[in-house]
Amino acid sequence: MNDNQQLLAYGRELLTLEINEAQKLPDRLGDDFVRACHLILNTQGKVVVSGIGKSGHIGKKIAASLASTGSPAFFMHPSEALHGDLGMIEKNDVAILISYSGQAKEFALILPTLASMEVPVIAITGRKDSPLAQAAVSVIDISIEKEACPMGLAPTCSSTNTLLMGDALAIATMRARKFSEEDFARSHPAGSLGAKLLNHVKDVMRTGARIPKIQTDATVFEAMLELSRTGLGLVVVCDSHYYIKGVFTDGDLRRLLLKNGTLKDPIEQVMITPGYQLPEQWKAVEALKALHDHNINAAPVVNNAGQLVGALNIHDLHQAGIC
Structure with missing residues (x-):
């Protein structure tokens, strides 16, 4: 076996060992898991997650997962807790303490304070008889038979089990809360899901001078100038009160000229009436679907009264992260 083959063998061996240990976890879920879920669901405060070393790194991820799925949570480092950060914990909180051995010295000092405050503790540990x-x-x-580390020193299977059990708590409580995509998006406003679910047409549309519009008495030449000025691919024909009478696209312009039309033609004679319109209160993702369904690239936006308030094309939506 050459060096490359040996590396592949090491990697496969680790993955096999971690998967074998993880496969034992579902059968361990029982009353303690249900109790932990109810503590998280019913707390009037926050979930405080703590662990040291590799357990601390996994704990940060668990806290982040809980926070983003409807259970307000934060990570507290055990050492910092002993030097003031315990002040962040309140009586209505729940603590998740992570230690495979269950004998972390820092927790021995923290637990009496939590008990005096009547803060319930969820232990994630591999030793059910530990302090x-x-x-x-x-x-x-999260107990295991052996670590994947050949020396049995580096947390591998145990840290994977911790991560999986933390995910199980986060997702079980999320589903129990009926946590929706919209709820998730509110805690991820900068992500693609947030862009899709939180943005409305009025948030991403072009407004003011960026709206390509002309009056009903305009000519095709004026429509062409407005098309060139804004680059939207569409110009809106409206009256003096901004009620839309029709639309005219750059495609319409090309077809008109091919049929021997002229730039002096009145726009009312060649525009599309009334043209497709998007309500400003629609979600942006609904607008994108509507444009695709109607096989068009752009549309004017109207308010509840039917007046022109904006314009939008597919490129605008893509730039806003709606795709």
């Missing part, structure tokens, strides 16, 4: 487990209201069992 941490004995002090907990709920014990999540």
Whole structure:
């Protein structure tokens, strides 16, 4: 076996060992898991997650997952907790403490304070008879037969089990809350999902001078100038009160000229009446679907009274992250 083959063998061995250990977790879910979920769901405060070393790194991810799926949570480093950060915990909170051995010295100092405050503890540990487990209201069992590390020192299978159990808590409570895509988007406003679900047409449309519009008494030449000025691919024909009478696109212009039309033609004679319009209160993702369904690239935007308030094309939507 050459060096490359040996590396592949090492990688496959680790993955096999971690998968084998992880496959034991579903059968361990029972009353303690249900109790932990209810503690998270019913808390009037926040979920405080803590762990040291690799457990701390996994704990940060668990706290982040809980926070983004409807359970307000934050990570507290055990050492910092002993030097003032315990002040961030309140009586209505729930604590998730992570330690495979259940014997972390920092937790031995933290647990009495939590008990005096009547803060319930969820222990994620591999030792159900440890001091941490004995002090907990709920014990999540992440025990393993062996680590994938050949020396049995570096947390591998145990840290994977911790991550999986943390995800199980986060997603189980999320589903119990009936947490929706819209709820998720509110905590991820900068992400693509947030752009799709939170933005409305009025948030991304062109307004003011950027709206390509002409009056009903204009000519095709004036429409062409407005098309060139704005580059939207469409010009809106409206009256003096901004009620839309029709639309005219650059495609319409090409077809008109090919049929021997002239730039002096009145726009009312060649425009499309009334033309497709988008309500400003629609979600942006609904507007994108509507444009695709009607096989058009742009449309004017109207308010509840039917008056022109904006314009939008597919490029505008894509730039806003709606795709």
